[in-house]
Amino acid sequence: MQRVVDLRSDTVTRPSTGMRRAMAEAEVGDDVFGEDPTVRELEEYVAELLEKPAALYAPSGTMTNQISLNLGCGRGEEAILHEEAHVFNYEAGAPAMLSGVQVRPVAGERGRVSPEALRRAVRPENVHFAPARLLCLENTHNACGGLVYPVVPFAATAAEARDLGLRVHLDGARLFNAAVATGEPASAWCRHADTVSVCSSKGLGAPVGSLIAGSREDIERARHVRKAFGGGMRQAGVIAAASLYAFRNNIERLAEDHERARRLAEGLADAGYAVEPPETNIVLVASESPDALLRDLADRGVLATPGRSGYVRLCTHLDIDDRDIEYAVRVAAEVRTENP
Amino acid sequence: MQRVVDLRSDTVTRPSTGMRRAMAEAEVGDDVFGEDPTVRELEEYVAELLEKPAALYAPSGTMTNQISLNLGCGRGEEAILHEEAHVFNYEAGAPAMLSGVQVRPVAGERGRVSPEALRRAVRPENVHFAPARLLCLENTHNACGGLVYPVVPFAATAAEARDLGLRVHLDGARLFNAAVATGEPASAWCRHADTVSVCSSKGLGAPVGSLIAGSREDIERARHVRKAFGGGMRQAGVIAAASLYAFRNNIERLAEDHERARRLAEGLADAGYAVEPPETNIVLVASESPDALLRDLADRGVLATPGRSGYVRLCTHLDIDDRDIEYAVRVAAEVRTENP
Amino acid sequence: MQRVVDLRSDTVTRPSTGMRRAMAEAEVGDDVFGEDPTVRELEEYVAELLEKPAALYAPSGTMTNQISLNLGCGRGEEAILHEEAHVFNYEAGAPAMLSGVQVRPVAGERGRVSPEALRRAVRPENVHFAPARLLCLENTHNACGGLVYPVVPFAATAAEARDLGLRVHLDGARLFNAAVATGEPASAWCRHADTVSVCSSKGLGAPVGSLIAGSREDIERARHVRKAFGGGMRQAGVIAAASLYAFRNNIERLAEDHERARRLAEGLADAGYAVEPPETNIVLVASESPDALLRDLADRGVLATPGRSGYVRLCTHLDIDDRDIEYAVRVAAEVRTENP
Amino acid sequence: MQRVVDLRSDTVTRPSTGMRRAMAEAEVGDDVFGEDPTVRELEEYVAELLEKPAALYAPSGTMTNQISLNLGCGRGEEAILHEEAHVFNYEAGAPAMLSGVQVRPVAGERGRVSPEALRRAVRPENVHFAPARLLCLENTHNACGGLVYPVVPFAATAAEARDLGLRVHLDGARLFNAAVATGEPASAWCRHADTVSVCSSKGLGAPVGSLIAGSREDIERARHVRKAFGGGMRQAGVIAAASLYAFRNNIERLAEDHERARRLAEGLADAGYAVEPPETNIVLVASESPDALLRDLADRGVLATPGRSGYVRLCTHLDIDDRDIEYAVRVAAEVRTENP
């Protein structure tokens, strides 16, 4: 059987033996009644990790992001975000659909929204304008290739937002990649945001689940919104156990994914590809015909996805080891030799 | 330690050893890529069970009901349902919030909507009226005390709905209770509905999860709506395995819950309570001061919930055995003796 | 040419010569810039009349009601109203469509919501429940036959609403009919409501226009919502002049419409019809076959509309004089003679 | 008293004597019953003018645009438009608020969306993506300075839209300015669009009112949406008469506004201002401190508005004559001399 190296996303990981055991042994209760001890433990663990007063578990990162939008904006109000933001581009139009919120995308280098760009995007009080109420920032930035949003510019834009009367949401689906890559604690960003969402099912390797963290009052409201969105689950401890395991065991090891992404990028560059230098676990390879390159790689068992226009995207994660990287580089080199 | 008999809901069950084992051994993949074999198997199993072309897994019954509403009604259109319906009363205003759908509640005996009541509720084409597009029926009917909606009147109202140009959704959160209580297959009702939602986390005892079944086209659209609602999960096989186990192993045994509910009702009646004769696993006890009765029972470890106004509601399930029933009856009798 | 007596609605009136002159001479400006002096004058006039701090002009009663709902309820929150309310039944599903608001209809005699019924309808804080935030009362009550909601029970229910933490909106499309019929000033009801909508295009005889009145802060928000709803108009003074004329000249004369409705009802009763005794300008006639009766009347030039199920509805207004009433009674008597 | 030259917008015009007379003499009826002969005549007149099967009158251009969005996109679907589009920037967030529609803004020269930009903006079928269903184009383009969207590139992008399965809406608030400026009939653009909105209250000089034109089926649906949006009016003939007068009498004369805009631009350029050469009735003047310039002009009675960032915007219309232009130029020259 052909070797398969699945670099499509860090969401594809399968629960490890330890994680499976945690799930099997999880103490559970009815979380809609607030009685699942594992869910509670997870929520407290993550709240502490992010240095926020409270947190809430939900089935997906889309749901925690959309709950945050709902908390931050009323009907007909505006959320400002980067034009490549996940909330705008990959969440199925949910801001408008679920919350009646208009999204205002803003251009910016490296997935960032500069204080100046933010100020330009926020318009004065006027009946013609949807009032801007929320700034969403994303870290690491998925569509821009896993780039870290450094604390200093992040804090500057968040300060500008506050100055303009906006709340701040941090889409931190891959926040721990940023933390590990920079050595900063996750809370270094969280302290500049009202709400933060983090995912356990991406690089951390849990099968399911995301959390939103914020003030006690926001999380109380979030619980209500989660119910309306259909995210209230019963004995959710069976999956929360996996998420708790992920937060406890799999954060530091993200450094390995980053190191492998670096080696993958190096190998691909050596093989003649134009590669964006990775900052975390995502590698973008420029290609004139991404579909053809994806097909050629897949024929040899190396799976990747289209990145933004003109790019192929490869993603390392905890089911990828050194030999997978070597194999992927070798295969990519062969493809290049055959299609120079 | 005091014995606790938790009769608050059939959602409180904890996964059994067999179910835990199924979860621990589940083969998984990324379900957002459509690659989780356990989720697929579950969806196919339930589709066949309900005799529908396709089914889709989601984190809650609220989500599958609300997806059905979204499929059945556009913005500013109307869903007609019983005034005690779960979709109207217990789903946090989601029809209006998520889909812009107005709900038109209709009175009716035993949780039913008669063909005449339906016809009266549907108004003619006129710019003043929200056009009625969907009828929602619920079986068994939760707020009405787990009453079965027999096939004949169900089919009659569904036929009337079709005649009026409406789609039909069956909120079958406890459909298998109706099936087991009557000896009819679940499909006897499903064939009169365009979409059906069923829950694995109620009497069937799984920790999490609900499915919506319908035509292939509807389920394809449902997949899109689920993503926007935040219900797309990754390695969902870890919980789908429990749901699959529940559908395979726990349907027939609902008869035991029904038998225990019957004995519970009998015992309570013998102790002097005014009890509605149960048809499935829910027992409604009339009380002039339900809050006081709930508190007195809880003081002795018997947990129940408020039913509709003037009632206390007790619910049997697979974590309740014969001795729990005996204990609950004995405690209730004591309470009555002390507060005649 | 056959005489036509149009009793379908008090909306059918055509502007009088005096009203036309007021329109022709109206001073105007751009109301979106807040510069139309006639609109401002109208808004101030109505605010004073209702003893509210501020008012806002809009193109229709549906719009002013829906703005009030939007001010009073967030997404997924609940407005409680009578099951025959105009807001629920004749506004095209707008509460859900425009504002994501769930409507909870309540039964009640004579179009009223009793304090007890209100209390029962408001449910406790719980993630399953859409939080109730707004009570809507209607006076006079259109679908119930123009019945007056007397001040005392109105105030009692409004007090209960406040006690329950709800805001109160008064749909006063025909509030001046209630005022004239009882001798109470309109403000007697308005003081119990946060927002009030009144129409100039019903009994008052203007061609177009409704106003919402309330606190300065609410009206400021209302201005923003009106813009989003598409209700911002430019030189609206040309129609506001007609509305201002209507408020200045046509309130007291509603007494004539009431007197004619009384005589119409008397005449119909004498002719053998089962008539609900009118309190204002609407007459409900019970009929086993309303459609046939409407057709028979229309064949002779008397136009009416279906009332609630089993009723025909006739409405007096300022284009109906004594001879119109005599004619309508005579025609109805003939119809009855021919179809006993 | 100081002379005032109001160049803020072509919406500020006041109805002329002839228009006032048309209003005063208008035959009216109840348009909610479809019985206002003047509204009908207006709708037929505009439908013919645009060569569309049907048209519908509504109180504002925001409402007709938003009805078109509602017809063209379901909840959670996407409308693609230019980043400076009125629908996105000046309609108070209505696409998301009223219809749950996500807007995807696209950059482009001169207010245009190129076929290539459109194709890039439309993403493939995928649960992560809000499906694109509608392209909105604007002609003339307001925020870009009244620029004409020539027929050839307009048709090319519309053809691309169709090829991609999208509907096309033309925001033609100032379509007749484009028609008069180019000598093309308005229908030259309309034939490439499914729905078109045109305003009577801008350059055409009516006090109120906009129309949406399209297929009979779309206009029937539009009538329903208009009711829900609160745009159903009663004896609307009193204002429709002004709109009808405007369409009949004030289209050709837009050439005078364009000529005056040209002379205004020339005069300003001669006075040393950096002026964008106008194509229709809007003049954009670059300024390092637009607020100061606006204030200085207003001090001398010349009123203008901020244009897009870094610009002041002046707009000619039928209440501006040659002497107004001379005065404005003289004043602007003085301001410049004093603040070189």
Ligand SMILES: [Ca+2]
């Ligand atoms: Ca995973």
Ligand SMILES: [Ca+2]
């Ligand atoms: Ca369970």
Ligand SMILES: [Ca+2]
């Ligand atoms: Ca009228």
Ligand SMILES: [Ca+2]
């Ligand atoms: Ca009822």
Ligand SMILES: [Ca+2]
């Ligand atoms: Ca005007």
Ligand SMILES: [Ca+2]
């Ligand atoms: Ca002038």
